[in-house]
Amino acid sequence: MHLSREALEATLGGAELIHDAAAVEAAYDRMAAEIRERIGASDPLVLCVMMGGLVPTAKLIARFDFPYRLDYLHATRYRGATRGGELHWLAEPTTPLAGETVLVVDDIFDEGLTLRAIVEHCRTAGAAQVLTAVLVNKRHERKHGMRVDFVGLDVPDRYVFGEGMDYQGYLRGLGGIRAIDGGH
Ligand SMILES: O=P(O)(O)OC[C@H]1O[C@H](OP(=O)(O)OP(=O)(O)O)[C@H](O)[C@@H]1O
Numbered sequence: 001m002h003l004s005r006e007a008l009e010a011t012l013g014g015a016e017l018i019h020d021a022a023a024v025e026a027a028y029d030r031m032a033a034e035i036r037e038r039i040g041a042s043d044p045l046v047l048c049v050m051m052g053g054l055v056p057t058a059k060l061i062a063r064f065d066f067p068y069r070l071d072y073l074h075a076t077r078y079r080g081a082t083r084g085g086e087l088h089w090l091a092e093p094t095t096p097l098a099g100e101t102v103l104v105v106d107d108i109f110d111e112g113l114t115l116r117a118i119v120e121h122c123r124t125a126g127a128a129q130v131l132t133a134v135l136v137n138k139r140h141e142r143k144h145g146m147r148v149d150f151v152g153l154d155v156p157d158r159y160v161f162g163e164g165m166d167y168q169g170y171l172r173g174l175g176g177i178r179a180i181d182g183g184h
C-alpha cells in the first residue's frame with residue numbers, strides 16, 4: 001500500500017520520540033563492544049534478518065574491528081501490519097552454517113517468535129554456536145521463551161519504528177526510535 005507524504009508527516013507528528021539518534025548510536029557502540037568481547041576471536045558469520053535487520057546490521061558491522069563474514073536471511077511475520085501472524089521464510093542463508101559461530105542480527109525482539117524460529121533453523125543446520133543481537137527489546141510479558149544475547153535498548157509496549165523498523169513499509173531509515181499507539 002502507498003502512503004502519501006502528508007499521511008507520513010501526520011504519523012510522525014503524532015509519534016513520540018522514545019530514543020533519539022544519539023542514544024541509539026551509543027547503544028550500537030556498547031553492543032559492538034560486547035559482541036567483540038564474546039565472539040570477536042571466533043570469525044563469526046553475521047546473519048542479517050531482512051528487512052528490519054538491515055540498518056542495525058550495517059551500524060554494527062561498521063563498528064566491528066575483527067574478522068567476520070556477512071550473509072542474510074528473510075523471514076517475516078508482520079508483512080507491513082502492526083500485529084504479527086505466521087512466520088514466512090522468504091530466503092534462507094546461502095552460506096553453509098555447519099560449524100559456524102553465527103550472530104543473528106535483527107531490529108526488534110517483540111514476541112520472540114521470529115528469532116526463536118531463526119535460532120532453531122541455524123541449530124538444525126549445524127551451527128556450532130548461535131548468538132542473537134537486537135537493537136530493541138519491547139517490554140511486555142508475551143515473550144515466547146528465549147533470551148537475546150545482545151540488546152541495545154528497551155522500548156515500551158507500543159508500535160515503534162525507525163532504525164530499520166517500518167511504519168506500514170515506510171520510515172525504516174529514520175534515525176532514532178519513535179512510538180505510536182495501537183498495535184503491539
Ligand atoms: O519478535 P516478533 O514478535 O516475532 O517480531 C519481531 C520481528 O518482526 C519484524 O519483522 P517483520 O515480520 O515485520 O518483517 P520486516 O523485518 O520486513 O519488517 C522484526 O523485524 C522482527 O524480525
Ligand code: HPA
Nearest residue numbers: 110158159160165166184
Ligand atoms: O513495534 C514494532 N515495530 C516494527 N516492527 C515490529 N515487529 C514487531 N514489532 C514491531
